[in-house]
Amino acid sequence: MKVPAGRPNLLWSLGLGAFGLAFSITIVAAYLPPLLDRFTNSPVLIAAVLSSEGIFAIALPLVIGPWSDTFQTPQGRRRPFMAVAVLPMAFCLTVVAFMPSFWLTALVVFCFFFAYYIYEPPYRGLYPDVLPPDYYGRGQSIQHLMRGTALGLGLVGGGFLFHVWRPSPFLLAAAVTFWACGATIALVPETGGNQRVFEGVRTYVARSLRILKDEPYVRRFLIANAAWEGSFAAARTFVVLYIVKGLGQPLSTSSAVLATICIGYVIAAIGSGPIADRIGISRVIFFASFLYGGGYVVAGLAQSWHNWYYAALFPVGVAGGTVMTQAWGLLFKLMPPKERGTIAGLATTTKGIGLLCGPLLAGAAIDLLSPYLTATHGYQILWPICGLPILAAIPIVYSLIKIEQRSTQPA
Numbered sequence: 001m002k003v004p005a006g007r008p009n010l011l012w013s014l015g016l017g018a019f020g021l022a023f024s025i026t027i028v029a030a031y032l033p034p035l036l037d038r039f040t041n042s043p044v045l046i047a048a049v050l051s052s053e054g055i056f057a058i059a060l061p062l063v064i065g066p067w068s069d070t071f072q073t074p075q076g077r078r079r080p081f082m083a084v085a086v087l088p089m090a091f092c093l094t095v096v097a098f099m100p101s102f103w104l105t106a107l108v109v110f111c112f113f114f115a116y117y118i119y120e121p122p123y124r125g126l127y128p129d130v131l132p133p134d135y136y137g138r139g140q141s142i143q144h145l146m147r148g149t150a151l152g153l154g155l156v157g158g159g160f161l162f163h164v165w166r167p168s169p170f171l172l173a174a175a176v177t178f179w180a181c182g183a184t185i186a187l188v189p190e191t192g193g194n195q196r197v198f199e200g201v202r203t204y205v206a207r208s209l210r211i212l213k214d215e216p217y218v219r220r221f222l223i224a225n226a227a228w229e230g231s232f233a234a235a236r237t238f239v240v241l242y243i244v245k246g247l248g249q250p251l252s253t254s255s256a257v258l259a260t261i262c263i264g265y266v267i268a269a270i271g272s273g274p275i276a277d278r279i280g281i282s283r284v285i286f287f288a289s290f291l292y293g294g295g296y297v298v299a300g301l302a303q304s305w306h307n308w309y310y311a312a313l314f315p316v317g318v319a320g321g322t323v324m325t326q327a328w329g330l331l332f333k334l335m336p337p338k339e340r341g342t343i344a345g346l347a348t349t350t351k352g353i354g355l356l357c358g359p360l361l362a363g364a365a366i367d368l369l370s371p372y373l374t375a376t377h378g379y380q381i382l383w384p385i386c387g388l389p390i391l392a393a394i395p396i397v398y399s400l401i402k403i404e405q406r407s408t409q410p411a
Helices: 010-036 043-059 061-070 079-098 102-130 133-164 168-187 201-214 216-246 251-279 281-299 309-334 337-369 379-392 394-399 401-408
Strands: none
Touching: 010 043, 010 079, 010 102, 010 133, 010 168, 043 061, 043 102, 043 337, 061 079, 061 102, 061 201, 061 337, 079 102, 079 168, 102 133, 102 168, 102 309, 102 337, 133 168, 133 251, 133 281, 133 309, 201 216, 201 337, 216 251, 216 281, 216 309, 216 337, 216 379, 216 394, 251 281, 251 309, 281 309, 281 379, 281 394, 281 401, 309 337, 309 401, 337 379, 379 394, 394 401
């Protein structure tokens, strides 16, 4: 199978949505804390606003995902939801930096998260709707190339803009989100119908729970995905503190570390797709997971910084980028076609579980062990906490290799 005739840029058009989502969430995660710091000296309150993303990620996709499976309109099933979310996302990003109080700022952020998780589940479900299975790996490669690029631009360019004028990175994010996420809606073709259906919140939640019960291979993937997302969320939350407080290094070192990991991530995004489409997505994830999870566990032994760590970090970044890039491509092969939106919603819900649980577990472990791991103030425990769930998911991935092969065989 080939990408539909006349749509040579379909993969890139789909990837624009990922660029807009990643750029907006990077700006919010990186520059909302100093924005809120104007109103409160409480790190707990600031963390509570940011971690609320997990609540929206858990709850909304359970309804939006299955609803998009039944929403047959002339514009398609997925794109109407995406279109409804674009303007609110852009509006919230435009006004958030101008709010005069902590709670008004938090309210705008909550509205942004609400719109974000209306857009994401149908966007994820759109991929297997419009791509043939033998392009899932390459589709995810381009999507994560876009995400990696947005992450780097958001962290570096956003920091410069924030120092020039605090609202400027949020205004840029509003424009990028509107045009990039809107471009995917405009450029990606989707077949439609004439039946607008809303079966009720209880029905959609029940459908999600039924899939958890009736689709064992999807259930296995969701368990693995919760482990991957929780590890990623914990690492993202504490990596800078580990380097600065745990290893006593300047911020320049943490920036160099993040740059090294981002380069590895981008290389994985470029190279893993064609390989995964050739030998199997689950095989690629299986082998990459040993280096990804094992590298994290070994990193927990470090108690001081050495420059040769950059050479060790790079392959771990490639392996981690490979797992995170190809995960959704594997899920696409496990999805029953009629339940793609529902399952995409469930996978986004597991992301929300990771956003909530990963940082909390890692933070609790750091606090508990700081009296005993005095050389790093407890921060070195972060890496075994991140690595062990990835290693624990390896048997699950291995069990899906034959299932993926079966799903790609012609009927």
